[in-house]
Each structure stands twice: as structure tokens, then as C-alpha cells.
Amino acid sequence: MIISERQISKELAFYKALSSRFYLEEKDAKKLLVLERGYKGERIYDEVFDEEGHSSVFVFRDIYLRIGDSIVQYDAPIVSDAGITVNEIKNYSGFYRVERGKWYAGNFEVPDDPLAQLKHAMNKPLKLQYIHRLNFDIEGKVVFPHIDFRLNFDNQDVRERLVMRSELRDYLKRFSNEYAGRYAEPIAEAVSSHIIDNPFFDKSANFDSVRKGLYCGNCGGFEMIDNHFYMRCLDCGSREKKETHLLRAISDFRALFLDERMTKKKFLIFINYAVSHRTAQRMLNKYCECVVNGARTYYLFKHESFEEVYAKYESSYRYKDRKADIF
Structure with missing residues (x-):
């Protein structure tokens, strides 16, 4: 048990x-x-x-x-x-x-x-x-x-x-x-x-120093093109749902920034405005708890990691990710 x-x-x-x-x-x-x-x-x-x-x-x-x-x-x-x-x-x-x-x-x-x-x-x-x-x-x-x-x-x-x-x-x-x-x-x-909770780890990245945008889950490349429901990697040709990318970005934000609250604006900057405000809002609502605080409303990731959520829900997604070795 x-x-x-x-x-x-x-x-x-x-x-x-x-x-x-x-x-x-x-x-x-x-x-x-x-x-x-x-x-x-x-x-x-x-x-x-x-x-x-x-x-x-x-x-x-x-x-x-x-x-x-x-x-x-x-x-x-x-x-x-x-x-x-x-x-x-x-x-x-x-x-x-x-x-x-x-x-x-x-x-x-x-x-x-x-x-x-x-x-x-x-x-x-x-x-x-x-x-x-x-x-x-x-x-x-x-x-x-x-x-x-x-x-x-x-x-x-x-x-x-x-x-x-x-x-x-x-x-x-x-x-x-x-x-x-x-x-x-x-x-x-x-x-x-x-x-x-683990009391020994308290590192936090500098928000301004990390690279912004969405990256390929297959090769790590940041050169992505928008294919409607998907983002296609120009480096290796892999195709992942926007939902996969945004879930990974939400998980990254939580992991990297101990002292940063994930507001919608901050998240859009983090992903370099790679998707629309509406799409970002929908994913934040789906995977996060919304803490209403007026103009400073922020979001808390409801899960432990990207891997946990992806393993649980990937099979139920209507659209599937596709890894590729070449473009």
C-alpha cells in the first residue's frame, strides 16, 4: 500500500x-x-x-x-x-x-x-x-x-x-x-x-536571466513554428501539442522561481508570448489553482511535475504528440 x-x-x-x-x-x-x-x-x-x-x-x-x-x-x-x-x-x-x-x-x-x-x-x-x-x-x-x-x-x-x-x-x-x-x-x-517538505533546497533562478519561449521536448530546440493545435520544431521536426508545451512551461516556472508568483502576465513573458492570451489563460485555469488577489491574481501549479501530469492525461488527449529524428 x-x-x-x-x-x-x-x-x-x-x-x-x-x-x-x-x-x-x-x-x-x-x-x-x-x-x-x-x-x-x-x-x-x-x-x-x-x-x-x-x-x-x-x-x-x-x-x-x-x-x-x-x-x-x-x-x-x-x-x-x-x-x-x-x-x-x-x-x-x-x-x-x-x-x-x-x-x-x-x-x-x-x-x-x-x-x-x-x-x-x-x-x-x-x-x-x-x-x-x-x-x-x-x-x-x-x-x-x-x-x-x-x-x-x-x-x-x-x-x-x-x-x-x-x-x-x-x-x-x-x-x-x-x-x-x-x-x-x-x-x-x-x-x-x-x-x-525538503528543508534543504531553496534555490531560485533569476527571471531575467533564463531563456524565454517554448522548447522542443525531443531535442530542446527553441525554434518552433505554430501549426494550429501543434508547435513544430524546426531543428528535429517533432510535433507537440500546444497544451504539452504550456504544461511543460508551467512546470518549469514552478521549478525555477521560488520567489516569483506566476501571474498571467509573467507567464506570457516567460513563454515569450508564443500563444494567445486566451490559450494561456485556458491552460492556467486547467492545471493551476487561481489565487484571486485583485490585480495581483496569480496561479499555483496543482501538480508535482510535468511528468506526473503528462503520464496521467496524455492518453486521453484528442491530439497526440509526435517525436521525429529529422525535419
């Missing part, structure tokens, strides 16, 4: 949108690659778990918990009558080794020891026990979902705390034999009561 769905993080959404409309410095480009790789690994884990089934346990995905004075991020905790299972997901690829408790990728020591992170994450629920007067077991694994991850180790104890891609399906299948009943419910309620 899914308690909290996984969404693209605010940090990943920010860097993805920024990369489409601004030149990323090397450190930001590397940050985007790390975030994308991590999210891809989490989605692999989720897909396998969905296939195996999780209706008999409580499943949380990508949550931040404030427990006392500490804030901890969890990739995929699972609650059952047996207690809490903490799964830390690391989408590493290539050859790694563990020597004398230290992790190495090639000749470089990995700065964030996965097992140390797991131990830290497993320690925090101990305080939940004290705060909520509960008694439950805590166990955990580090999950490596990438098919090309390889690891050499000098201690069998290390191996027993890891789940490789080839073992993932069998590992997750075991939870179909667990149950979330009267013992699990108060544990899940305790976890839920401590969930907070």
Missing part, C-alpha cells in the same frame, strides 16, 4: 528546467547528472516492487522526517507488523571495492559511505519508539539497482547488508508475505506525523 508516491524532487526539477533555459556551470551539470541517475535508480526499485506487489505493507517513498532536532531523508522505508525496513538506494555503476570498511571507485575513496548512511538512517527510528511509546524492530539494506554495478569486498558482513540488481526481485517479493495490521498502523501513523 503506497502511503507517499515518489515524485521528481524539487532539486532535480530545478536543475532540469534550468538546463533547458540557461547554461549550466560544470558543477551544476554534474549535480544534474547525479540527481538524474539517483532518480532513475529509485524508479527501477519502485517498478520492481510494484510488479511484485506491496498491498500487504505500508510503503513510503522519498520522504523527509523531522525527528527531534534531526532531519533525515529516506528513499524507501517499508512498515509492517514486523517493524520498519529502511532501504537506501544507490544507483552506482561500474566497479567498486570495499577495503577495511572504506569504499572505493577505482582509486578514489567514495565520500559518502553507503553503509554509514544506512546505519544513520536506521538509528533515527529509535527515537520514534521513544516519542510514540512504540516497540518495533528496525532492519535495513543498501540496494544497488543498476545492472552494471560490481563490487569486491573483504568482509562477508558487508555483503549481507547489500541487495544487488539480480537479487532485487526476490528481496522485494518477501514483503508479500508480511502484513500491516494493528501493530503496523501506529508505526505508519508515527512516521507520517513526522514527514516534512
